Amino acid sequence: MTEQEIRSALAQAAGDVREKNPQAPSVTNTVTQDFVANAQLAVGGSATMIYLPDECEQIAATAPAFYINTGTMLPVLAETLPRTAKTLHDNRTPWVLDPVGIGMNGLRTKILSGFKDCKPSIVRGNASEIIALAKLWQLVDDDYAGTIRGVDSTEKVSAAKTAAIALAKFTGGAVAVSGEEDLITDGEQTIICAGGSAMLTKVTGSGCALGGVMAVYAAVANPFTAALTATTAFNLAGMQAAAKSDGPASFKIKFLDALYKLTAQEIADSFRAVGVLDSMLTYTFGMERVKE
Amino acid sequence: MTEQEIRSALAQAAGDVREKNPQAPSVTNTVTQDFVANAQLAVGGSATMIYLPDECEQIAATAPAFYINTGTMLPVLAETLPRTAKTLHDNRTPWVLDPVGIGMNGLRTKILSGFKDCKPSIVRGNASEIIALAKLWQLVDDDYAGTIRGVDSTEKVSAAKTAAIALAKFTGGAVAVSGEEDLITDGEQTIICAGGSAMLTKVTGSGCALGGVMAVYAAVANPFTAALTATTAFNLAGMQAAAKSDGPASFKIKFLDALYKLTAQEIADSFRAVGVLDSMLTYTFGMERVKE
Amino acid sequence: MTEQEIRSALAQAAGDVREKNPQAPSVTNTVTQDFVANAQLAVGGSATMIYLPDECEQIAATAPAFYINTGTMLPVLAETLPRTAKTLHDNRTPWVLDPVGIGMNGLRTKILSGFKDCKPSIVRGNASEIIALAKLWQLVDDDYAGTIRGVDSTEKVSAAKTAAIALAKFTGGAVAVSGEEDLITDGEQTIICAGGSAMLTKVTGSGCALGGVMAVYAAVANPFTAALTATTAFNLAGMQAAAKSDGPASFKIKFLDALYKLTAQEIADSFRAVGVLDSMLTYTFGMERVKE
Numbered sequence: 093m094t095e096q097e098i099r100s101a102l103a104q105a106a107g108d109v110r111e112k113n114p115q116a117p118s119v120t121n122t123v124t125q126d127f128v129a130n131a132q133l134a135v136g137g138s139a140t141m142i143y144l145p146d147e148c149e150q151i152a153a154t155a156p157a158f159y160i161n162t163g164t165m166l167p168v169l170a171e172t173l174p175r176t177a178k179t180l181h182d183n184r185t186p187w188v189l190d191p192v193g194i195g196m197n198g199l200r201t202k203i204l205s206g207f208k209d210c211k212p213s214i215v216r217g218n219a220s221e222i223i224a225l226a227k228l229w230q231l232v233d234d235d236y237a238g239t240i241r242g243v244d245s246t247e248k249v250s251a252a253k254t255a256a257i258a259l260a261k262f263t264g265g266a267v268a269v270s271g272e273e274d275l276i277t278d279g280e281q282t283i284i285c286a287g288g289s290a291m292l293t294k295v296t297g298s299g300c301a302l303g304g305v306m307a308v309y310a311a312v313a314n315p316f317t318a319a320l321t322a323t324t325a326f327n328l329a330g331m332q333a334a335a336k337s338d339g340p341a342s343f344k345i346k347f348l349d350a351l352y353k354l355t356a357q358e359i360a361d362s363f364r365a366v367g368v369l370d371s372m373l374t375y376t377f378g379m380e381r382v383k384e
Numbered sequence: 385m386t387e388q389e390i391r392s393a394l395a396q397a398a399g400d401v402r403e404k405n406p407q408a409p410s411v412t413n414t415v416t417q418d419f420v421a422n423a424q425l426a427v428g429g430s431a432t433m434i435y436l437p438d439e440c441e442q443i444a445a446t447a448p449a450f451y452i453n454t455g456t457m458l459p460v461l462a463e464t465l466p467r468t469a470k471t472l473h474d475n476r477t478p479w480v481l482d483p484v485g486i487g488m489n490g491l492r493t494k495i496l497s498g499f500k501d502c503k504p505s506i507v508r509g510n511a512s513e514i515i516a517l518a519k520l521w522q523l524v525d526d527d528y529a530g531t532i533r534g535v536d537s538t539e540k541v542s543a544a545k546t547a548a549i550a551l552a553k554f555t556g557g558a559v560a561v562s563g564e565e566d567l568i569t570d571g572e573q574t575i576i577c578a579g580g581s582a583m584l585t586k587v588t589g590s591g592c593a594l595g596g597v598m599a600v601y602a603a604v605a606n607p608f609t610a611a612l613t614a615t616t617a618f619n620l621a622g623m624q625a626a627a628k629s630d631g632p633a634s635f636k637i638k639f640l641d642a643l644y645k646l647t648a649q650e651i652a653d654s655f656r657a658v659g660v661l662d663s664m665l666t667y668t669f670g671m672e673r674v675k676e
Numbered sequence: 677m678t679e680q681e682i683r684s685a686l687a688q689a690a691g692d693v694r695e696k697n698p699q700a701p702s703v704t705n706t707v708t709q710d711f712v713a714n715a716q717l718a719v720g721g722s723a724t725m726i727y728l729p730d731e732c733e734q735i736a737a738t739a740p741a742f743y744i745n746t747g748t749m750l751p752v753l754a755e756t757l758p759r760t761a762k763t764l765h766d767n768r769t770p771w772v773l774d775p776v777g778i779g780m781n782g783l784r785t786k787i788l789s790g791f792k793d794c795k796p797s798i799v800r801g802n803a804s805e806i807i808a809l810a811k812l813w814q815l816v817d818d819d820y821a822g823t824i825r826g827v828d829s830t831e832k833v834s835a836a837k838t839a840a841i842a843l844a845k846f847t848g849g850a851v852a853v854s855g856e857e858d859l860i861t862d863g864e865q866t867i868i869c870a871g872g873s874a875m876l877t878k879v880t881g882s883g884c885a886l887g888g889v890m891a892v893y894a895a896v897a898n899p900f901t902a903a904l905t906a907t908t909a910f911n912l913a914g915m916q917a918a919a920k921s922d923g924p925a926s927f928k929i930k931f932l933d934a935l936y937k938l939t940a941q942e943i944a945d946s947f948r949a950v951g952v953l954d955s956m957l958t959y960t961f962g963m964e965r966v967k968e
Contacts, residue, residue, distance in 0.1 A: 129588035296713035339933025349631025421880035641923025
């Protein structure tokens with residue numbers, strides 16, 4: 093896709109969500125549900141959080157998209173998550189996987205392993221999480237670099253490039269690595285988005301909210317476009333909010349307000365590089381096309 | 385009740401809560417607990433959220449009011465909710481039911497069906513939820529209009545009028561249908577409140593917070609007055625906040641601040657129609673007495 | 677410790693956290709997790725919330741500090757909490773206990789009783805909770821004053837002085853009693869901190885956030901210093917926020933922003949009495965050394 097094609101796709105996705113108000117129900121962690129839901133609402137989507145296997149299966153069979161985040165595992169999710177992911181896969185419903193907390197042993201590892209067969213449309217995580225998932229699914233070598241510490245990444249986004257591409261090729265969907273820069277790939281095309289704000293790392297749940305919003309866009313667009321639209325919107329809203337905030341809490345408020353006010357056109361326009369191309373073919377704000 | 389009697393009742397309820405700081409413990413969804421608790425605190429009440437059957441039964445036996453919201457069902461609630469509702473009913477403790485997510489099959493339907501015997505003092509929901517509950521309890525015909533989509537209403541408040549009145553007559557309490565306008569009925573008298581702000585629909589948990597605040601007022605007033613006081617306070621605070629906010633997140637902050645600052649008198653006064661009566665006997669801001 | 681020694685210790689602890697970004701994972705209630713996590717991030721720490729016994733045991737064995745809050749008991753915690761506390765004790769990992777909801781019968785009492793053998797490094801609670809825990813552990817007489825109402829304290833901080841000292845002597849750690857004034861003791865030295873804001877009581881989870889931040893500081897400092905650093909930072913940020921806020925919701929935002937911006941030096945300096953010593957040896961803002 094050319095930059096112009098990408099901008100058109102972003103505008104279409106962002107506009108369709110505002111018009112259609114699609115649902116993207118979630119099984120997600122208990123810590124950041126409020127932020128996820130409010131971010132989904134802010135871009136024009138609709139939010140529902142559920143836990144029970146029967147309910148999730150029922151909703152997964154009819155929702156246009158779904159968000160799964162493994163942040164706070166609860167016993168009931170041992171049954172809920174595999175059944176939900178299978179339903180989503182069987183119904184070819186687009187779904188986003190946020191493998192938060194990957195690396196803790198036991199149930200979480202078992203569930204994340206099982207997701208391999210259900211091929212999430214979008215995998216979103218920080219660099220450490222993406223590398224860990226690619227290892228868990230044996231898509232990269234075990235000695236591939238990258239470690240996990242709690243829910244935080246210890247790796248730069250670029251370190252996860254090979255893992256991300258391997259994951260995307262395997263799922264046939266998209267992979268988004270969030271960090272200072274964001275890497276988004278469908279296995280063929282890989283884009284690095286700049287923008288955003290370091291303040292996003294000072295607010296709990298920014299990544300979860302991003303994943304939830306990707307699911308909203310996935311209800312109306314292909315996984316690569318959905319991941320890119322959400323990332324671009326977050327980066328733009330993040331920059332706008334950072335310019336006006338006085339700390340992480342006011343940043344979060346201004347960020348959600350900004351997300352709410354972004355028009356489809358503004359999101360699309362913000363993707364166009366506004367800075368000067370440097371010798372590394374990186375815009376100061378914009379995108380870099382990484383050649384495979 | 386005349387408008388003047390209603391205003392007096394609102395002032396009394398709002399003032400009593402500020403003075404007595406009553407508890408209204410909750411079994412509620414995990415998504416919006418923070419908003420519910422902070423709204424309960426803002427009007428002068430006290431908040432406690434619990435899940436375990438023994439604890440809920442213990443608290444339900446002594447609390448002056450209780451709030452039950454079925455938004456995110458968890459396995460433990462299969463035992464907690466029926467036992468809690470029975471305890472509340474046996475102790476004649478006023479309690480608010482927010483049947484969030486009604487329409488999802490299985491446990492949720494079973495529990496909501498069982499609540500019929502425990503007669504909630506106030507049922508609060510959007511139009512779709514109120515219609516669905518009236519159908520579930522077989523108080524209206526199955527072909528009564530109204531469908532559910534996730535946790536959002538697909539119906540106008542007025543569409544739920546018959547269902548709301550049927551529910552209120554059955555429970556002997558009050559029913560509040562939230563929407564662009566709010567309909568509140570005790571089965572005899574039906575009032576439609578205007579005011580509020582569309583921004584309330586852009587913030588997750590506004591309805592839950594309203595239900596939680598109704599429970600706080602139900603600790604000191606009859607169900608009809610409690611529902612009306614909470615609704616009037618939310619509508620006034622919503623209008624005040626909307627005038628000063630820059631999007632849904634700053635709206636929520638200003639809304640809670642406004643709720644905190646409202647005096648009992650301001651709540652009561654705001655109930656008086658401030659606009660011009662139109663040909664439909666609806667005030668632009670105020671109330672409509674719907675004749676049965 | 678002299679005032680100067682205390683100020684040095686506070687500066688060291690606050691600075692070390694900013695530099696080392698230590699993790700303080702939590703098993704905590706579902707209501708206030710967002711606030712706890714954002715407060716932990718604001719002071720420079722890192723947050724992870726978990727529920728499953730295996731995961732908690734794994735994390736407890738490696739984390740530099742841990743936070744346990746019993747606010748919303750869930751069935752899984754019947755296994756998680758005892759195993760986690762034992763692991764923390766066996767590994768001599770500093771941990772903070774916030775005995776929220778003590779007084780509700782059944783599982784909660786059993787778990788809190790069992791914690792006696794695992795000796796939390798810091799116990800943080802309101803006066804009623806501290807008194808109730810000291811009674812539960814039979815460290816004070818049963819007829820010691822103090823009652824509980826839901827999650828709120830009915831007692832003044834000073835009423836819990838004897839209970840707090842008894843608890844601290846037993847655990848060998850520190851005890852922090854939060855209230856209009858805050859009492860912090862290691863069983864030998866007892867300090868009462870003024871400052872803060874009544875607004876903190878209008879925001880749900882202020883106490884939980886304080887406990888979570890104590891755990892962050894406990895990762896780099898001894899329990900007494902950690903409790904004192906967190907309390908001093910909260911009191912300073914609370915005063916700064918109260919001066920600029922318009923109600924409890926804007927207060928919370930400004931409070932977290934202020935917490936984020938506090939330097940180690942500002943925290944240390946704010947501990948120095950800025951007011952005039954009154955006849956009770958109490959500074960209008962500062963500290964009182966209570967002689968045993």
